[in-house]
Amino acid sequence: MSLRTVTPPDPETLLQGAPHRKRRQLRRAGESYGFLAPTLILLFVLMIVPIVMVIGYSFQDNVILKKSSEFTGTANYVTVLTDPAFWKATGNTVFFSTVSVAVHLVLGLTFAMLLNSPLISVTSRAVFRALYVLPWLFTAAVIAVLWRMLLSPNGIVNFLLNTDVEWLADPQLALGTVTFINIWAGYPFFMVSLLAGLQGIPQDLHEAASIDGASQVQRFWNVTIPQLRPIIISLLLLDLIWTSQQFALIWLTTGGGPIDVTEMLSTYTYKLAFANYDFSLAATAAVLILLMSLVLAVLYVRHQKARD
Numbered sequence: 001m002s003l004r005t006v007t008p009p010d011p012e013t014l015l016q017g018a019p020h021r022k023r024r025q026l027r028r029a030g031e032s033y034g035f036l037a038p039t040l041i042l043l044f045v046l047m048i049v050p051i052v053m054v055i056g057y058s059f060q061d062n063v064i065l066k067k068s069s070e071f072t073g074t075a076n077y078v079t080v081l082t083d084p085a086f087w088k089a090t091g092n093t094v095f096f097s098t099v100s101v102a103v104h105l106v107l108g109l110t111f112a113m114l115l116n117s118p119l120i121s122v123t124s125r126a127v128f129r130a131l132y133v134l135p136w137l138f139t140a141a142v143i144a145v146l147w148r149m150l151l152s153p154n155g156i157v158n159f160l161l162n163t164d165v166e167w168l169a170d171p172q173l174a175l176g177t178v179t180f181i182n183i184w185a186g187y188p189f190f191m192v193s194l195l196a197g198l199q200g201i202p203q204d205l206h207e208a209a210s211i212d213g214a215s216q217v218q219r220f221w222n223v224t225i226p227q228l229r230p231i232i233i234s235l236l237l238l239d240l241i242w243t244s245q246q247f248a249l250i251w252l253t254t255g256g257g258p259i260d261v262t263e264m265l266s267t268y269t270y271k272l273a274f275a276n277y278d279f280s281l282a283a284t285a286a287v288l289i290l291l292m293s294l295v296l297a298v299l300y301v302r303h304q305k306a307r308d
Helices: 011-057 075-081 084-116 124-139 140-150 156-161 173-197 201-210 216-244 248-253 267-274 279-307
Strands: none
Touching: 011 279, 075 279, 084 124, 084 173, 084 216, 084 267, 124 173, 140 173, 140 248, 156 267, 173 216, 201 216, 216 279, 248 267, 267 279
């Protein structure tokens, strides 16, 4: 048996290798940032610069339309926050968003469980899936035109109900009507996502609960819902962000009317900019909407980190 002699490294060699290792680390870091550079440049030009410009506009007056803008401090924020129309739009947005998201969840989960049920044949399941997903295929413009025709005084809805109700022009009904249209257009997103989640739940969990004597309702609340909870929370936060920023559907169906009963924060900001041509106040309203959206975005990111 031979003994192997280990020779200690030469201190001079170590000193000469240290700069080499440092150069290699710097080269690797440079390569990483080189790959990220195009994305970072696009992110800076398309997101950071516009956001900074809008924030800057919100503290000035006579922006865009005139060369000489004036710094006004927080005067624009005081004007917007003391405007009753802003708070009415905020209330309408909260109602529109919360009701839409809540019903999206209920309808999406109901239809997902129906499509996941073994009681339905494969053919019927395919037909139902195509029908349920159909609203998701339409653009906002098509949905708006479709429902304006269906809900017109001479439309098929009034014909079937034997009424002549102005669904989109009646101040008492307009907000509920556009909320219903948004629910119809948005529930397939929940249905498809929750159906994928249901199909990922191990069947062993349901079988073990059945052996323990759990009823179908108990298995739903104690097995299905806990397994779907991460997906449900993510869907709720994402849908709340998207719905609170809904513009196209509202603008193409009611335009925020009649008498502002369907005015949302998005249409309120749009009118400030392109109807009143007051881009300073429009930028201020946009910054306030950005701050509200950031709260939801932070909650969503924290939830995603907790999942990881």
